[in-house]
Amino acid sequence: MSVQRSSQNRRGGFVGAPKAPSNASSPKETLLRATGLQRAIVVALEERNSDWEESLQELVALADTAGAGAAGIFTQKRESPDPQYFLGKGRAHELRQAVIEAGADLVLVDGELTSGQQNHLEQVTEVAVVDRTGLILDIFAQHAHTNEGKLQVELAQLTYRLPRLVGRGKELSRLGGGIGTRGPGETKLESDRRRIRKRIGLLNKQVEKLSKQRALQRRSRWQAQMPVACLVGYTNSGKSTLFNALCHADVLVEDRLFATLDPTIRRLELPGGRHILLSDTVGFIRNLPHQLIAAFHATLEEVQEAEILVHVMDAASPNLMAQREAAERALAELDCATKPTLLVYNKADQVKNLEAIERMAARETHAVVISALRGWKLDSLSARLARLLEEGLVEVSSLLPLSSADLVSLAHERGEVLSEDYLPEGIRLHARVPADLAARIRAIAADEETAVEAKNS
Ligand code: GDP
Ligand code: MG
Numbered sequence: 001m002s003v004q005r006s007s008q009n010r011r012g013g014f015v016g017a018p019k020a021p022s023n024a025s026s027p028k029e030t031l032l033r034a035t036g037l038q039r040a041i042v043v044a045l046e047e048r049n050s051d052w053e054e055s056l057q058e059l060v061a062l063a064d065t066a067g068a069g070a071a072g073i074f075t076q077k078r079e080s081p082d083p084q085y086f087l088g089k090g091r092a093h094e095l096r097q098a099v100i101e102a103g104a105d106l107v108l109v110d111g112e113l114t115s116g117q118q119n120h121l122e123q124v125t126e127v128a129v130v131d132r133t134g135l136i137l138d139i140f141a142q143h144a145h146t147n148e149g150k151l152q153v154e155l156a157q158l159t160y161r162l163p164r165l166v167g168r169g170k171e172l173s174r175l176g177g178g179i180g181t182r183g184p185g186e187t188k189l190e191s192d193r194r195r196i197r198k199r200i201g202l203l204n205k206q207v208e209k210l211s212k213q214r215a216l217q218r219r220s221r222w223q224a225q226m227p228v229a230c231l232v233g234y235t236n237s238g239k240s241t242l243f244n245a246l247c248h249a250d251v252l253v254e255d256r257l258f259a260t261l262d263p264t265i266r267r268l269e270l271p272g273g274r275h276i277l278l279s280d281t282v283g284f285i286r287n288l289p290h291q292l293i294a295a296f297h298a299t300l301e302e303v304q305e306a307e308i309l310v311h312v313m314d315a316a317s318p319n320l321m322a323q324r325e326a327a328e329r330a331l332a333e334l335d336c337a338t339k340p341t342l343l344v345y346n347k348a349d350q351v352k353n354l355e356a357i358e359r360m361a362a363r364e365t366h367a368v369v370i371s372a373l374r375g376w377k378l379d380s381l382s383a384r385l386a387r388l389l390e391e392g393l394v395e396v397s398s399l400l401p402l403s404s405a406d407l408v409s410l411a412h413e414r415g416e417v418l419s420e421d422y423l424p425e426g427i428r429l430h431a432r433v434p435a436d437l438a439a440r441i442r443a444i445a446a447d448e449e450t451a452v453e454a455k456n457s
Contacts, residue, residue: 037067037068037069038067038068038069038105038106039068039069039071039102039103039104039105039106040063040068040069040070040071040104040105040106040107040108041070041071041072041073041074041095041098041099041102041104041106041107041108042056042059042060042063042070042072042073042074042108042110043074043075043086043087043095043107043108043109043110044056044059044073044074044075044109044110044111045075045076045077045078045079045080045081045086045087045110045111046075046076046077046078047078047079047080048079051322052075052110054319054322055110055287056073056075056110057319058285058287059108059110059132059135060073061236062132062135062136062139062285063108063135065139066135066138066139066142067142068106068108070108071102071103071104072098072101072102072104074095074098076088076091081111081117082117083114083116083117084116084117084120085117085120085121085124086109086111086113086117086121087121092120092121092124092125093124095107095121095124095125096124096125096126099125099126099127104127105127105128106127106128106129106130107121107125107127107128107129107130108130108131108135109121109129109130109131109132110132111131111132112131112132112133112289113129113131115163115164118131118164132287132289133160133289133291133292134160136285136288136289136292137153137156137157137160137292140152140153140156140292141153141157147210148207148210151203151206151207151210152207154203155200155203155204155207156291156292158196158199158200158203159200159291160291161196162193162196162197162200226267226275226276226277226413226414227276227277227307227308227389227414227434228265228276228277228278228279228302228305228306228307228308229268229276229277229278229279229306229307229308229309229310229385230278230279230281230302230303230306230308230309230310231243231278231279231280231281231310231312232281232284232303232309232310232311232312232327232331233283233284233311233312233313233323233327233344234283234284234285234313234314234323234324234326234327235283235284235285236283236314237283237312237313237314237317237323237346237347238312238314238346238347238372238373239280239281239283239312240280241346241372241373242310242312242344242346242370242372243266243278243280244372245372245373245375245378246266246268246278246378246381246382247266247267247268247278265277265278265279265280266278268382270382270383270385270386270389271379271382271383271386272386274386274389276307276308276385276389278310279302279306281302281303284326284327284330285326288330303331303334303336304334304335304336306336306339307339307340307389307392307434307436308339308340308341308342308385308388308389308392309331309336309339309340309341309342310341310342310344310385311324311327311328311331311341311342311343311344312344312346312372313327313343313344313345313346314346314347315345315346315347315348315350315351315357315369316347316348316350316351316352317347340366340388340391340392341366342366342367342368342381342384342385342388343361343364343366343367343368344367344368344370344381345357345360345361345367345368345369345370346370346371346372347371347372347373348369348370348371348376348377349371349373349374349376350371354369357369366384366387366388368380368381368384392434392435393415393416393432393433393434394432394433394434394435394438395430395431395432396429396430396431396432396433396438396441396442396445397428397429397430397431398428398429398441398442398444398445399423399425399426399427399428399429399445400426400427400428400429400441400444400445401426401427401444402422402426402427404427404444405427407429407437407440407441407444408420408427408429410433410437411429411431411433411437411441414433414434414437415431415432415433415434415437416431416432416433417429417430417431418430418431418432429441
């Protein structure tokens with residue numbers, strides 16, 4: 001779905017969706033039952049020097065993911081939100097009219113609402129009002145499959161809702177189900193704050209426990225001794241499609257944002273015979289509310305542990321650069337900006353000016369132009385991955401204690417052994433290995449060499 005630029009007037013614009021066949025014969029309920037979709041009016045402030053249009057476009061895509069169609073766009077030229085109504089008070093009342101005209105049952109606001117603003121807007125419009133964070137949380141709630149995912153979503157939702165709880169219990173039930181009300185369940189939300197706080201405390205402990213378990217899991221993967229490559233990138237760029245195409249894996253692919261919430265891992269053989277573990281991750285979005293980054297930290301830890309990153313981009317998107325930057329900002333926040341990264345310009349089959357994209361890719365150290373969907377150029381992607389892995393190898397030449405033969409076999413599996421000599425004083429190993437393994441080898445070798453020196457002196 002694309003957002004049309006609203007017909008402008010001084011106060012902002014409103015673009016109605018294609019009208020429902022007839023208001024009389026097709027009341028809102030029938031329409032909803034027929035489509036299973038909520039109809040949303042999407043609200044934004046046209047702030048000067050801001051990327052409000054792109055942000056709005058993303059919100060519409062997110063709404064689509066959450067199962068709500070944009071029945072109209074409603075904007076106002078304003079430099080900052082009204083403390084009471086987000087929009088100006090007059091404009092807020094016009095919003096009520098737009099809601100009625102479009103037969104909408106939901107208002108989505110591109111921004112963060114205070115509980116006061118949300119309450120006021122709900123009173124004026126008489127439909128549920130959900131802000132950006134609420135919408136993203138709803139998507140997370142719909143797509144969390146694992147225990148960990150569900151826990152984190154519930155935790156984030158409760159934390160988000162706690163300060164907004166005052167006096168909203170009844171209204172929420174009145175407004176019925178749908179976006180903004182899914183997840184932990186309304187009965188829980190209607191109970192008192194103390195119980196919610198207690199639940200948050202409990203969830204926090206469970207998340208902590210899970211995060212320890214994940215550390216163990218990572219170690220066991222580490223013991224499997226294969227480098228990990230993570231698919232990262234802006235949401236909907238084609239990560240899961242590429243993951244499937246490369247690993248022939250049966251991962252859920254949807255034309256919906258965030259189809260992948262839980263990390264999924266498969267083994268992949270690269271040209272030259274070396275194996276890596278490929279991990280499909282949840283996508284980044286621009287302006288991801290900070291509290292959500294924290295809630296999904298465990299999902300992103302995967303990325304921090306990875307040896308290489310495969311940054312997938314939708315080269316056919318008009319927002320290619322903005323999306324790339326958003327992903328790179330997120331990676332920088334994870335301290336992953338300098339990790340060896342393969343840039344993947346995906347959806348080449350949809351690109352209008354392929355030459356321009358290819359020129360762009362040619363300027364990068366490691367980049368490929370592919371179509372994950374059509375399976376174009378996947379071979380060259382694999383070859384690039386192998387090369388990137390190769391370049392990440394560090395040369396070590398060390399004397400290891402005889403007891404650390406396991407490090408030698410690791411060097412065989414994860415890198416390239418140039419020579420190994422079993423001497424009375426230890427194993428003399430000359431190899432090219434990944435940086436982390438090199439550090440381990442050097443640490444042990446240093447001890448050993450100091451010990452040998454001490455014996456000799
Ligand atoms: P993710 O959110 O990054 O995992 O993205 P998905 O893999 O779920 O893909 C999002 C949408 O883009 C799906 O509808 C895919 O079919 C589509 N898609 C992925 N790769 C390509 C491609 O190379 N060409 C085209 N035309 N569509 C693609
Ligand atoms: Mg995905």
